[in-house]
Amino acid sequence: MAHQAGVSSDADDSGRVSLMNDPKARGLFFQGLLIIAVIAMVYMGISNAIANLARAGIASGFGFFGDRAGFDIGQTIIPYTNDSNYLQAFYVGLVNTLVVAVIGIFFATIIGFIVGLARLSKNYLVQKFATVYVETLRNIPLLLQLLFWYKAVLSILPSPREAARETGVEVAFSINNRGLYLPRVIPEDGSSLIFYALVIAIAAWFFIGRWAKKRQMATGRQFPVFLTGLGLLIALPLLAFLVTGMPLSLEYASLQGFNMVGGWIVQPEFMALLLGLALYTASFIAEIVRAGILAVSHGQTEAAFALGIRPNLTSRLVIVPQAMRVIIPPLTSQFLNLTKNSSLAVAIGYPDLVSVTGTVLNQTGQAVEVISITMLVYLTLSLLTSAFMNWFNSSVALVER
Amino acid sequence: MDNTTNSIAYVRTQESPATAPPVSTGGVGGWLKENLFATPRDTVLTILTFLFLVWIIPPIVDWAFISAVWTGESREDCIVPGAGACWAFVEAKFGQFMYGRYPLEERWRVDLSGLLLILGLVPIAIPSVPYKRENALYLLFVFPVLAFILLTGQFGLRPVETALWGGLLVTLVVAIVGIVVSFPLGILLALGRRSEMPIVKMFCVIFIEFWRGVPLITVLFMSSVMLPLFLPDGVSFDKLLRALIGVALFASAYMAEVIRGGLQAIPKGQYEAANAMALTFWQGTRLVTMPQALKLVIPGIVNTFIGLFKDTSLVLIIGLFDLLGIVQQNMNDPNWISPQTPATGFVFAAFVFFIFCFGMSRYSAYMERRLDTGHKR
Numbered sequence A: 001m002a003h004q005a006g007v008s009s010d011a012d013d014s015g016r017v018s019l020m021n022d023p024k025a026r027g028l029f030f031q032g033l034l035i036i037a038v039i040a041m042v043y044m045g046i047s048n049a050i051a052n053l054a055r056a057g058i059a060s061g062f063g064f065f066g067d068r069a070g071f072d073i074g075q076t077i078i079p080y081t082n083d084s085n086y087l088q089a090f091y092v093g094l095v096n097t098l099v100v101a102v103i104g105i106f107f108a109t110i111i112g113f114i115v116g117l118a119r120l121s122k123n124y125l126v127q128k129f130a131t132v133y134v135e136t137l138r139n140i141p142l143l144l145q146l147l148f149w150y151k152a153v154l155s156i157l158p159s160p161r162e163a164a165r166e167t168g169v170e171v172a173f174s175i176n177n178r179g180l181y182l183p184r185v186i187p188e189d190g191s192s193l194i195f196y197a198l199v200i201a202i203a204a205w206f207f208i209g210r211w212a213k214k215r216q217m218a219t220g221r222q223f224p225v226f227l228t229g230l231g232l233l234i235a236l237p238l239l240a241f242l243v244t245g246m247p248l249s250l251e252y253a254s255l256q257g258f259n260m261v262g263g264w265i266v267q268p269e270f271m272a273l274l275l276g277l278a279l280y281t282a283s284f285i286a287e288i289v290r291a292g293i294l295a296v297s298h299g300q301t302e303a304a305f306a307l308g309i310r311p312n313l314t315s316r317l318v319i320v321p322q323a324m325r326v327i328i329p330p331l332t333s334q335f336l337n338l339t340k341n342s343s344l345a346v347a348i349g350y351p352d353l354v355s356v357t358g359t360v361l362n363q364t365g366q367a368v369e370v371i372s373i374t375m376l377v378y379l380t381l382s383l384l385t386s387a388f389m390n391w392f393n394s395s396v397a398l399v400e401r
Numbered sequence B: 001m002d003n004t005t006n007s008i009a010y011v012r013t014q015e016s017p018a019t020a021p022p023v024s025t026g027g028v029g030g031w032l033k034e035n036l037f038a039t040p041r042d043t044v045l046t047i048l049t050f051l052f053l054v055w056i057i058p059p060i061v062d063w064a065f066i067s068a069v070w071t072g073e074s075r076e077d078c079i080v081p082g083a084g085a086c087w088a089f090v091e092a093k094f095g096q097f098m099y100g101r102y103p104l105e106e107r108w109r110v111d112l113s114g115l116l117l118i119l120g121l122v123p124i125a126i127p128s129v130p131y132k133r134e135n136a137l138y139l140l141f142v143f144p145v146l147a148f149i150l151l152t153g154q155f156g157l158r159p160v161e162t163a164l165w166g167g168l169l170v171t172l173v174v175a176i177v178g179i180v181v182s183f184p185l186g187i188l189l190a191l192g193r194r195s196e197m198p199i200v201k202m203f204c205v206i207f208i209e210f211w212r213g214v215p216l217i218t219v220l221f222m223s224s225v226m227l228p229l230f231l232p233d234g235v236s237f238d239k240l241l242r243a244l245i246g247v248a249l250f251a252s253a254y255m256a257e258v259i260r261g262g263l264q265a266i267p268k269g270q271y272e273a274a275n276a277m278a279l280t281f282w283q284g285t286r287l288v289t290m291p292q293a294l295k296l297v298i299p300g301i302v303n304t305f306i307g308l309f310k311d312t313s314l315v316l317i318i319g320l321f322d323l324l325g326i327v328q329q330n331m332n333d334p335n336w337i338s339p340q341t342p343a344t345g346f347v348f349a350a351f352v353f354f355i356f357c358f359g360m361s362r363y364s365a366y367m368e369r370r371l372d373t374g375h376k377r
Helices: A002-011 A023-056 A086-119 A126-139 A143-153 A160-169 A192-218 A225-243 A268-295 A296-306 A311-347 A352-365 A367-398 B001-008 B027-037 B040-066 B087-099 B103-124 B130-153 B168-194 B196-211 B216-230 B239-265 B268-276 B282-296 B298-318 B324-329 B341-371
Strands: A172-176 A179-182 A185-187 A248-251 A253-256 A260-261 A264-266
Touching: A002 A225, A023 B196, A023 B216, A086 A126, A086 A268, A086 A296, A086 A311, A086 A367, A126 A185, A126 A268, A126 A311, A126 B040, A126 B341, A143 A268, A143 A311, A143 B298, A143 B341, A160 A172, A192 B341, A260 B324, A264 B130, A268 A311, A268 B216, A268 B268, A296 A311, A311 A352, A311 A367, A311 B216, A352 A367, A352 B216, A367 B216, B040 B196, B087 B103, B087 B168, B087 B324, B087 B341, B103 B130, B103 B168, B130 B168, B168 B196, B168 B298, B168 B324, B196 B239, B216 B239, B239 B298, B268 B282, B282 B298, B298 B324, B324 B341
Parallel strands: none
Antiparallel strands: A172 A179, A179 A264, A185 A248, A253 A260
């Protein structure tokens, strides 16, 4: 620093530039100050935390993960009992969060695109309906919507007994205050072939798509990839199902005592969370889609018409690819928001990550460890999603020649 | 005569018959044809939407108005078969929904604070009213102090602890503190993220990305459970204050990104011009770049405010009684439990939130049109 000041005084006869006015020196000074302040704060925080934890008699560290959890979780996809340890409970929560986030993103995207297109429709009724949908759901807090679905809609449905009084004891489909009951598919011997057929169909779709694209590039001839793929996807598993002698059976839910037994249950907590997340996020996605399509200049449509391309093909080949470039970045952040918002599950009792770790926190008192891990998981999810979407974004970005 | 007719063979001698008049595009019929039944697909869509509306609207109107219970003393009035919304519940609990358990005889202080807020907000929201700078200073510095004195009870007023606050009061306090704190903090963070000092930049990036990457609920858990651990023994914050800290830091990270977008959108020449005029960094920021950047991102800022306002409802999870929290608490009042009470309470809360958020978004759209001075490139 002193050397710097010396150099400038050599170059400039009018006098020494004081250290205070040297931007480099000032920069170093302020950054040094910032580092000292941050270190001091962290040090104070940690020393206070150590003192406080020692006073409360809590041993810090992650040793508690191996202890028996001792609490039940309403919905588990991976094996879990109350004899499992905290680490397994934590995984159950994580898987539940991921499940609701992925399904939520799927539905939110579909509804969002439909509503977004409906808002641009020339049909007065459809357009107004979409507008009302977007403006209403966007301006009401998500937590309120979740509580509404859970407490005001799903909880006041009839009980299984009352529902059974109308539909009979054994039903294929039942919705009551214990959840949504659907028939469960029970695989029998040889059913794995159906699964393999499904995988083969998806792989075939993929390769046909690549081959068709290559052929179109070379010869200009088109191939109905979508229809062929869809046909394969339905026909191959169906064929396998028939050939192996229909090795699947359906189990229906039936009323026994006060509750329904058997079948495939979708818990009301899960339904409320999914409904709330998907409908709320869809209203934001709809606005993004609308803005994206409006961002493609009208000249593009006119140019396509001038080339004799029909309206349907125009939107598929000209408008949508260009709109996607505008749509994808904000869409990413909506997906991230949905994932983060799934943490509101704690308010309606769906056992997601936050809700499970909340229980762990109450039982063990390991606040620092538990909350840091929860935050770290969400940070990782956020960074992974945005990394994937950045990759996808760069693959649809404008390639300038 | 004959000659001429023969020579110009293509001139017709008779008038062609008049074409049929065009299908009317005016009037009710024309409007319907154009907007509802333009193509077969449109016709199908119209009919489907219409059937859906017929299916959904009459029950809602019936629930909210026709079979609704407007007056009543207790659940007995709302539990009658076929009853719709239990508005009597909202009427009976309205005071709680607005003020929480704030003492009855002190509620004028809340009203007065609200009045002081409106006195500041209305003139700053109307573009033609002068003294914008003084007005903004009042809202950012004078009003918070006055409201703090009035609400908590300083200088001889009877102290009211924040545990008694609730309802719309808490919602507005959390939202306004979040907005007032996050705005300057967001500006600083945005400047820090664009700074040329690597360490300052790094800290700002980490700070912003951390808060943006985690859900607000974990932030609130952190501020309510973890924060007390990091404080020296004997120092403790009020529950509301802890939530306020969490919300303000969370909102400032989002605000920083919005403002950074504005700073990036103004041409580099503006920064260079400020330097060329020998303005210091802070002068240049205050007089040249920041005003332009903020003007560009007003819609984004208002959107952040709307998001923040909606997010205030999350404080109920850490045990504060904001509007939604107090509505939910009152639903469990044994005097009012009925099948329709939850739906009524939630619809009321949704209506209040909707009015605030929709109002803000309309105002933002209005400002966007007003500020669109046509200099966009």
